[in-house]
Amino acid sequence: xxxxxxxxxxxxxxxxxxxxxxxxxxxxxxxxxxxxxxxxxxxxxxxxxxxxxxxxxxxxxxxxxxxxxxxxxxxxxxxxxxxxxxxxxxxxxxxxxxxxxxxxxxxxxxxxxxxxxxxxxxxxxxxxxxxxxxxxxxxxxxxxxxxxxxxxxxxxxxxxxxxxxxxxxxxxxxxxxxxxxxxxxxxxxxxxxxxxxxxxxxxxxxxxxxxxxxxxxxxxxxxxxxxxxxxxxxxxxxxxxxxxxxxxxxxxxxxxxxxxxxxxxxxxxxxxxxxxxxxxxxxxxxxxxxxxxxxxxxxxxxxxxxxxxxxxxxxxxxxxxxxxxxxxxxxxxxxxxxxxxxxxxxxxxxxxxxxxxxxx
Amino acid sequence: xxxxxxxxxxxxxxxxxxxxxxxxxxxxxxxxxxxxxxxxxxxxxxxxxxxxxxxxxxxxxxxxxxxxxxxxxxxxxxxxxxxxxxxxxxxxxxxxxxxxxxxxxxxxxxxxxxxxxxxxxxxxxxxxxxxxxxxxxxxxxxxxxxxxxxxxxxxxxxxxxxxxxxxxxxxxxxxxxxxxxxxxxxxxxxxxxxxxxxxxxxxxxxxxxxxxxxxxxxxxxxxxxxxxxxxxxxxxxxxxxxxxxxxxxxxxxxxxxxxxxxxxxxxx
Amino acid sequence: xxxxxxxxxxxxxxxxxxxxxxxxxxxxxxxxxxxxxxxxxxxxxxxxxxxxxxxxxxxxxxxxxxxxxxxxxxxxxxxxxxxxxxxxxxxxxxxxxxxxxxxxxxxxxxxxxxxxxxxxxxxxxxxxxxxxxxxxxxxxxxxxxxxxxxxxxxxxxxxxxxxxxxxxxxxxxxxxxxxxxxxxxxxxxxxxxxxxxxxxxxxxxxxxxxxxxxxxxxxxxxxxxxxxxxxxxxxxxxxxxxxxxxxxxxxxxxxxxxxxxxxxxxxxxxxxxxxxxxxxx
Numbered sequence: 084x085x086x087x088x089x090x091x092x093x094x095x096x097x098x099x100x101x102x103x104x105x106x107x108x109x110x111x112x113x114x115x116x117x118x119x120x121x122x123x124x125x126x127x128x129x130x131x132x133x134x135x136x137x138x139x140x141x142x143x144x145x146x147x148x149x150x151x152x153x154x155x156x157x158x159x160x161x162x163x164x165x166x167x168x169x170x171x172x173x174x175x176x177x178x179x180x181x182x183x184x185x186x187x188x189x190x191x192x193x194x195x196x197x198x199x200x201x202x203x204x205x206x207x208x209x210x211x212x213x214x215x216x217x218x219x220x221x222x223x224x225x226x227x228x229x230x231x232x233x234x235x236x237x238x239x240x241x242x243x244x245x246x247x248x249x250x251x252x253x254x255x256x257x258x259x260x261x262x263x264x265x266x267x268x269x270x271x272x273x274x275x276x277x278x279x280x281x282x283x284x285x286x287x288x289x290x291x292x293x294x295x296x297x298x299x300x301x302x303x304x305x306x307x308x309x310x311x312x313x314x315x316x317x318x319x320x321x322x323x324x325x326x327x328x329x330x331x332x333x334x335x336x337x338x339x340x341x342x343x344x345x346x347x348x349x350x351x352x353x354x355x356x357x358x359x360x361x362x363x364x365x366x367x368x369x370x371x372x373x374x375x376x377x378x379x380x381x382x383x384x385x386x387x388x389x390x391x392x393x394x395x396x397x398x399x400x401x402x403x404x405x406x407x408x409x410x411x412x413x414x415x416x417x418x419x420x421x422x423x424x425x426x427x428x429x430x431x432x433x434x435x436x437x438x439x440x441x442x443x
Numbered sequence: 444x445x446x447x448x449x450x451x452x453x454x455x456x457x458x459x460x461x462x463x464x465x466x467x468x469x470x471x472x473x474x475x476x477x478x479x480x481x482x483x484x485x486x487x488x489x490x491x492x493x494x495x496x497x498x499x500x501x502x503x504x505x506x507x508x509x510x511x512x513x514x515x516x517x518x519x520x521x522x523x524x525x526x527x528x529x530x531x532x533x534x535x536x537x538x539x540x541x542x543x544x545x546x547x548x549x550x551x552x553x554x555x556x557x558x559x560x561x562x563x564x565x566x567x568x569x570x571x572x573x574x575x576x577x578x579x580x581x582x583x584x585x586x587x588x589x590x591x592x593x594x595x596x597x598x599x600x601x602x603x604x605x606x607x608x609x610x611x612x613x614x615x616x617x618x619x620x621x622x623x624x625x626x627x628x629x630x631x632x633x634x635x636x637x638x639x640x641x642x643x644x645x646x647x648x649x650x651x652x653x654x655x656x657x658x659x660x661x662x663x664x665x666x667x668x669x670x671x672x673x674x675x676x677x678x679x680x681x682x683x684x685x686x687x688x689x690x691x692x693x694x695x696x697x698x699x700x701x702x703x704x705x706x707x708x709x710x711x
Numbered sequence: 712x713x714x715x716x717x718x719x720x721x722x723x724x725x726x727x728x729x730x731x732x733x734x735x736x737x738x739x740x741x742x743x744x745x746x747x748x749x750x751x752x753x754x755x756x757x758x759x760x761x762x763x764x765x766x767x768x769x770x771x772x773x774x775x776x777x778x779x780x781x782x783x784x785x786x787x788x789x790x791x792x793x794x795x796x797x798x799x800x801x802x803x804x805x806x807x808x809x810x811x812x813x814x815x816x817x818x819x820x821x822x823x824x825x826x827x828x829x830x831x832x833x834x835x836x837x838x839x840x841x842x843x844x845x846x847x848x849x850x851x852x853x854x855x856x857x858x859x860x861x862x863x864x865x866x867x868x869x870x871x872x873x874x875x876x877x878x879x880x881x882x883x884x885x886x887x888x889x890x891x892x893x894x895x896x897x898x899x900x901x902x903x904x905x906x907x908x909x910x911x912x913x914x915x916x917x918x919x920x921x922x923x924x925x926x927x928x929x930x931x932x933x934x935x936x937x938x939x940x941x942x943x944x945x946x947x948x949x950x951x952x953x954x955x956x957x958x959x960x961x962x963x964x965x966x967x968x969x970x971x972x973x974x975x976x977x978x979x980x981x982x983x984x985x986x987x988x989x990x991x992x
Contacts, residue, residue, distance in 0.1 A: 147610055167613040174614040180607035184629040194615035245615055458808040461801055465866055466826055469838040472848060476841055519744045526737055537748045543973040545927025547947040548966040551954055552755030555762050587751055648831025650930035655954060668833040687834040694829035702822050
């Protein structure tokens with residue numbers, strides 16, 4: 084929170100400014116007092132577990148949700164009360180939202196056509212976009228004839244066709260399999276280098292966020308926990324939630340510590356927790372020891388170099404002691420991480436379905 | 444294995460025999476019966492002025508009821524699925540009412556509202572509008588009984604497609620009217636088509652409600668189904684069968700249209 | 712706001728004010744729907760209810776408890792019950808054969824199931840009279856008897872159960888049956904314990920809709936039932952008679968009874984379905 088507050092005091096000329104935004108769905112508080120600055124031309128990730136409010140924040144920026152309180156500025160202009168269609172945002176939906184009855188070309192041309200641009204110009208622009216998203220030759224196909232990755236690239240081209248001030252992507256790779264996801268991820272980063280449009284994307288995958296975002300916003304329970312670069316979040320997390328969500332952690336003696344900051348001792352020592360060795364895994368140069376605490380049997384693991392492993396020479400069943408290394412980054416374990424990750428996703432703001440009708 | 448096969452065959456032929464006795468034989472036999480005296484009497488009864496008038500009136504009611512209920516049905520489905528207004532449950536229940544009410548009761552209720560001794564009968568009479576025993580009454584009756592079909596077909600389709608495409612169009616700068624015509628309507632077109640076909644079939648064939656409000660003046664307020672009854676009761680069986688055949692052919696065409704649409708829909 | 716905004720050439724042109732106001736289109740739509748439903752559906756129902764109670768509760772009760780009215784209502788309910796029981800069994804069986812069996816001509820059979828919905832009821836009445844009347848080519852003479860009423864009602868209600876069960880059967884996970892079989896269950900047991908519980912909501916919906924339809928059916932009965940008071944006169948025919956004698960209050964009273972029964976039925980099915988859906992949540 085503190086970091087986010089600091090940033091709003093620095094005015095950003097262009098880019099996106101979110102000021103004290105809250106959103107309620109009935110009893111559910113989806114966002115509470117969110118403040119965020121997104122620099123012009125940057126790539127920002129909203130990272131958090133389901134129900135953390137990251138998608139709601141993105142939709143509020145797009146105008147797809149109306150904040151209960153607060154204001155959103157795009158390029159210094161207040162967006163309150165401005166309908167979605169006039170915000171000039173490019174929005175990419177998790178499940179593509181492809182217009183099924185239109186070809187790839189028609190899908191991409193939709194925005195420019197709505198803006199009543201000359202036909203020849205539209206045609207030229209759409210063809211350029213088709214090339215840009217590597218769908219050359221597929222302009223005449225229908226979405227049902229495309230693969231998931233191709234559909235998502237089409238959706239991206241469609242969003243870019245309106246030359247948006249900001250590009251918003253809601254879990255853009257969530258519905259794709261791992262391999263395609265990785266390819267698209269690096270492709271998106273390269274695309275951003277080319278197009279330079281202010282981009283925000285939502286993800287629950289910390290690796291994805293760290294891989295392509297310049298700024299990562301970690302969200303939990305409708306609030307921003309911390310904003311920063313991948314390194315900042317990893318090295319100086321403000322609390323146990325951020326620490327646990329960005330990178331691996333062990334909980335030892337009521338504190339969170341990273342596995343590579345976990346020291347394994349063959350003998351009892353001051354402040355160390357007793358464990359039983361469960362498994363020793365050697366992976367080339369490095370390796371890890373998996374342990375269970377005594378007596379409550381919580382899993383703990385330590386990442387060690389090969390030589391450290393050899394020096395310790397532990398076998399499954401052996402007793403050992405673990406504690407954070409002296410210079411380790413640790414945070415008090417308040418249980419925030421566990422409660423956030425195990426919670427069910429909340430109901431969305433979509434209208435409730437009506438009763439089943441008569442099957443006539 | 445043989446036991447299983449026997450069960451399967453048994454079930455199959457029980458089902459087929461049931462359908463034959465109930466549907467196929469009666470329908471087929473009617474066709475035979477129609478032409479039992481040759482083709483000439485059939486042609487004669489088609490060209491009978493009262494028969495032509497009945498067909499015309501029937502088509503007129505369809506031409507009014509179908510567009511009206513289509514527009515209403517789509518509007519209603521959008522309201523039920525896309526808005527979060529209060530009182531949706533009531534609207535939902537009201538839409539189904541025509542399915543729960545006997546056609547005779549529909550006719551009776553219209554007499555009570557628009558008949559000479561009814562609520563609005565006299566005031567409308569003073570304006571020179573006769574509803575009951577006249578064409579407006581028939582049209583209202585037909586609109587009533589065929590009201591739910593389009594809404595009921597479109598609601599599940601709207602639910603299934605979700606609002607992502609509409610939202611996407613909005614982010615691309617499309618206004619709500621444009622979004623409706625370019626995105627929503629194309630996406631629900633098959634649902635609308637089924638609804639229209641069902642509305643049409645029901646509007647063509649409505650008997651009970653119309654029989655109460657029509658007055659059955661041959662050549663004037665007699666629809667084709669009413670004409671069938673009158674012909675039969677006055678022992679003009681060829682006339683009754685011929686008109687029935689016309690209606691049955693339309694019904695079969697309806698089924699065929701539904702089937703073709705469904706196949707086309709699955710292709711997409 | 713538009714004064715502040717520099718209008719970009721790319722920005723959509725401003726439309727008429729009504730489309731810019733958020734929710735204006737929706738309000739218009741809501742007004743249209745509510746008005747249309749009010750005039751077309753609600754008004755007639757209110758009219759009939761108020762007419763039924765024109766002479767108070769006692770007037771209503773006198774009309775409903777008249778011997779001819781009681782006989783007609785009783786006949787209607789009994790015939791409808793018989794019809795839905797047959798429908799529950801035959802409809803499920805037909806749906807099963809259409810989904811799980813394969814034979815030539817299946818597609819045609821599948822599409823003619825809807826025929827009773829598409830065929831005008833008076834035509835249904837005529838064709839049933841032709842086949843089961845005095846000149847029956849099958850030698851089955853049913854015209855003007857109670858069984859004729861049942862047959863006519865079976866005809867018009869045929870699609871309800873079939874069409875309600877079919878999608879459930881199609882979406883039924885076959886692995887569930889395979890799992891039951893692998894656990895040693897016999898076919899009949901699998902049907903009873905695994906398949907039937909999954910079809911039951913569909914059967915219930917179909918039965919309720921068929922019952923509501925049967926209660927009010929008129930057109931298909933006109934020619935075949937004979938309409939003999941106390942014997943083959945169903946409620947809708949009785950109401951028709953009352954209208955022709957200009958006894959509108961009496962006709963309305965019996966109508967309200969019919970209406971109440973079918974509404975109660977449909978409401979209970981909706982509730983039961985909501986209760987049944989708990990499994991899926």
